[in-house]
Amino acid sequence: MRVPPLPDPANQLSRERIAAGAVGDRAIDVPAAAITMTPYDPAWPTRFARERARIRAALGSRALAVEHVGSTSVPGLAAKNRIDIDLIVTDPADESGYLPALAPLGYLLRTREPGWYQHRCCWNDGHTVKPARVRSGLRRAPAAPGLP
Numbered sequence: 001m002r003v004p005p006l007p008d009p010a011n012q013l014s015r016e017r018i019a020a021g022a023v024g025d026r027a028i029d030v031p032a033a034a035i036t037m038t039p040y041d042p043a044w045p046t047r048f049a050r051e052r053a054r055i056r057a058a059l060g061s062r063a064l065a066v067e068h069v070g071s072t073s074v075p076g077l078a079a080k081n082r083i084d085i086d087l088i089v090t091d092p093a094d095e096s097g098y099l100p101a102l103a104p105l106g107y108l109l110r111t112r113e114p115g116w117y118q119h120r121c122c123w124n125d126g127h128t129v130k131p132a133r134v135r136s137g138l139r140r141a142p143a144a145p146g147l148p
Helices: 015-021 044-062 099-105 132-140
Strands: 065-069 084-088 108-113 119-123
Touching: 015 108, 044 065, 044 084, 044 099
Parallel strands: none
Antiparallel strands: 065 084, 108 119
């Protein structure tokens, strides 16, 4: 798998950068609440498969890839109870070519980062879009002591 170079380290995440990418009424401050981890749920792959089918039905060939990513995609790993999905389209900047088809499914554009590989983030009841290379690395990594 070809992994593109990382963006310039000078482009650090800051309050200003978060605000610049925020879309709609999205709050730019991260809540101070603790993240809740849950034991691995064998239903997570099924939840992803259901969402993938809905996205593929809505987008057809415009969806080049729909992948289960993030911690819920790693069998046996405790995670936040949120299914993360990596959707790849030919041109993320052409939002009119795919966002209207995702809106009836409840996916709303919440982040636009043209300087980060034309990254877009849509939220739907806890579903987000993230890079697939995180999932691939976790699946290859040896288990930590005490984990399956």
